[in-house]
Amino acid sequence: MNWSRRNVLAAGAASALAANAVAASTVQAAAGKAATGKGPFPASFLWGAATAGHQVEGQNVNSDIWLLEHVKPSLFQESSGDGCASLQRWEEDLDIVRSLGLNTYRFSLEWARIEPAEGEFSAVMLDHYKRVIAGCRDRGLVPLVTFNHFTAPRWFAAQGGWEVATAPAKFTRFCDKAARYLAADIGYATTLNEPNLLRMLDWLPLPFPPSMKEMQAAMLKEAARQCGSDRFSAANCGNADAMLAPMIAGHKAAVAAIKSANPSLPVGVSLAISDDQPIGKNSRRDAKRREVYGEWLQAARETCDFIGVQTYSRSLIDSSKALPPPKGATVSQMGEEYYPAAIEGTIRYAHAATGLPVMVTENGVATTDDAMRAAFIPEAIAAVGRAMAGGVPVLGYVHWSLLDNFEWLFGYTPKFGLVAVDRTTMKRTIKPSARIYGAIAAAGGLTQAQLKG
Structure with a gap:
C-alpha cells in the first residue's frame, strides 16, 4: 500500500462515518450508547488505550532501564527523563480516555517504585496505584493492569535479572504484595509484557550489526560496575535463552499469587506476535513460531484465562529468513x-x-502523519471484527498508545500516541485519529458492511 492523497481522503471518509455513527450530541451520550450493545460488537467488548509506567511516568530512577539510559556507552538515544509526567498527571490522562468514549485503560505497575530496595515495599506507591485503579472505576473505565512491563528494580538486574534461578521467587513476592493490596478492583491483569520480545528480535529482516551487540555488552558491563556487581541484565536487554525458563516459572507463580489475592480476576500474559506469512516453498514460518511463541503459548494454555496479543505488522518468511x-x-x-x-x-x-x-493488548502504528493512524484504526478494528465473525472470542481492543511516549532505545522520536505531548510543558493535545477511534468505540464497533470492507 502506498500512502497517497487517496488514502488521506479515505481517512477523512472514515472520520465522517464514525462521527455520523455516534450522532455526536455529547461524549457522555456516545459512551452510553457503547454500553447498550446496539453496535455490531458485544456490549462487554473493551475499547481501550494503553500506557506503561517507565514510558510515561518519568524519573523512574531506581529502575534498571534508567541506569542503562545513563551509562556510557548506551544503546539508548536519550533518557526517559520526565516521561509524560503521568505520575502526577494520571487523572488528566484518565479524563482523556473517558472523554474519547473508551471504556478501558491499560497501565502497568512500576516494580522499581513499589520495591526500590529488595524486600522494602513502598506504601506510598501502592497507594498511588490504588488511586489510579479507583480513578478508572470512578470514570467507568475497566483497569487492565500489567504487573511488569519490561522494567525491574536496579537491584534485581544487578543480581542477574531474569537470567538466574532466583528470579521467579523475587518476582512472585512482588506480585503477591501488589495483588493483595490492589487486585480487588482490577478488571483484567497480565503478568508480563512481551517476555518473548528478544526472541522476536532475532527474526528481524535485517539483523543487528555486531557493533550493536558489542555496545550492548559494554553497556551492561558498565551498569554492573556501577552497581558493584559482576552482572546486569534487563528483560529487553539481555540473554533471551537464559531468561526463558525463569520467566516462564515466574509467570506461572505470579498467576497463582494474583489468583490467591482475587480468584475471580482474569489473568493472562501479553506476547509480541507478528502476522507470520509463508512465502514460497519450505517457508520457515513454523520454525519461527516454535522459537518465538511456542513455549509461551504452551504456558498460557496451562495457566491463563486469556492471551494478550501485541501486533504491529506482518512478517513474510521464506525458506531461510524473514524478508523486508x-x-x-x-x-x-x-x-x-x-x-x-x-x-x-x-x-x-x-x-x-x-x-x-x-x-488485543497492543496494536498501533508509529507515524508523525496522523492521517495514516486515522486510516489504520478502522482497518485494524475491521480485522478484529472479521476474526470475531470467524468464531474467535475477542475480549477487547487496546490501542498503543494513549500518549506519544518514551519508546526505549528510540527515545521520543517514534509517535504511537492518540494524544500528542509537548515535551516542555507536557500539555496533551488529542489527535484527530483519537476522535475517530473514540467514535467507533462509542458506536459499538463498525457495521457489518464496514467489517467486510
Whole structure:
C-alpha cells in the first residue's frame, strides 16, 4: 500500500462515518450508547488505550532501564527523563480516555517504585496505584493492569535479572504484595509484557550489526560496575535463552499469587506476535513460531484465562529468513510495513494455539502523519471484527498508545500516541485519529458492511 492523497481522503471518509455513527450530541451520550450493545460488537467488548509506567511516568530512577539510559556507552538515544509526567498527571490522562468514549485503560505497575530496595515495599506507591485503579472505576473505565512491563528494580538486574534461578521467587513476592493490596478492583491483569520480545528480535529482516551487540555488552558491563556487581541484565536487554525458563516459572507463580489475592480476576500474559506469512516453498514460518511463541503459548494454555496479543505488522518468511517489507510498501517510523490487517491473523493464531479468549493488548502504528493512524484504526478494528465473525472470542481492543511516549532505545522520536505531548510543558493535545477511534468505540464497533470492507 502506498500512502497517497487517496488514502488521506479515505481517512477523512472514515472520520465522517464514525462521527455520523455516534450522532455526536455529547461524549457522555456516545459512551452510553457503547454500553447498550446496539453496535455490531458485544456490549462487554473493551475499547481501550494503553500506557506503561517507565514510558510515561518519568524519573523512574531506581529502575534498571534508567541506569542503562545513563551509562556510557548506551544503546539508548536519550533518557526517559520526565516521561509524560503521568505520575502526577494520571487523572488528566484518565479524563482523556473517558472523554474519547473508551471504556478501558491499560497501565502497568512500576516494580522499581513499589520495591526500590529488595524486600522494602513502598506504601506510598501502592497507594498511588490504588488511586489510579479507583480513578478508572470512578470514570467507568475497566483497569487492565500489567504487573511488569519490561522494567525491574536496579537491584534485581544487578543480581542477574531474569537470567538466574532466583528470579521467579523475587518476582512472585512482588506480585503477591501488589495483588493483595490492589487486585480487588482490577478488571483484567497480565503478568508480563512481551517476555518473548528478544526472541522476536532475532527474526528481524535485517539483523543487528555486531557493533550493536558489542555496545550492548559494554553497556551492561558498565551498569554492573556501577552497581558493584559482576552482572546486569534487563528483560529487553539481555540473554533471551537464559531468561526463558525463569520467566516462564515466574509467570506461572505470579498467576497463582494474583489468583490467591482475587480468584475471580482474569489473568493472562501479553506476547509480541507478528502476522507470520509463508512465502514460497519450505517457508520457515513454523520454525519461527516454535522459537518465538511456542513455549509461551504452551504456558498460557496451562495457566491463563486469556492471551494478550501485541501486533504491529506482518512478517513474510521464506525458506531461510524473514524478508523486508515488499518493494513500494509504506512503512512506519519503526520500519514496519503498514499492514493493519495483521491483527486478524495473530488473533486467529493465538486462539488456535491456546484455545483461550484473546485480548488485543497492543496494536498501533508509529507515524508523525496522523492521517495514516486515522486510516489504520478502522482497518485494524475491521480485522478484529472479521476474526470475531470467524468464531474467535475477542475480549477487547487496546490501542498503543494513549500518549506519544518514551519508546526505549528510540527515545521520543517514534509517535504511537492518540494524544500528542509537548515535551516542555507536557500539555496533551488529542489527535484527530483519537476522535475517530473514540467514535467507533462509542458506536459499538463498525457495521457489518464496514467489517467486510
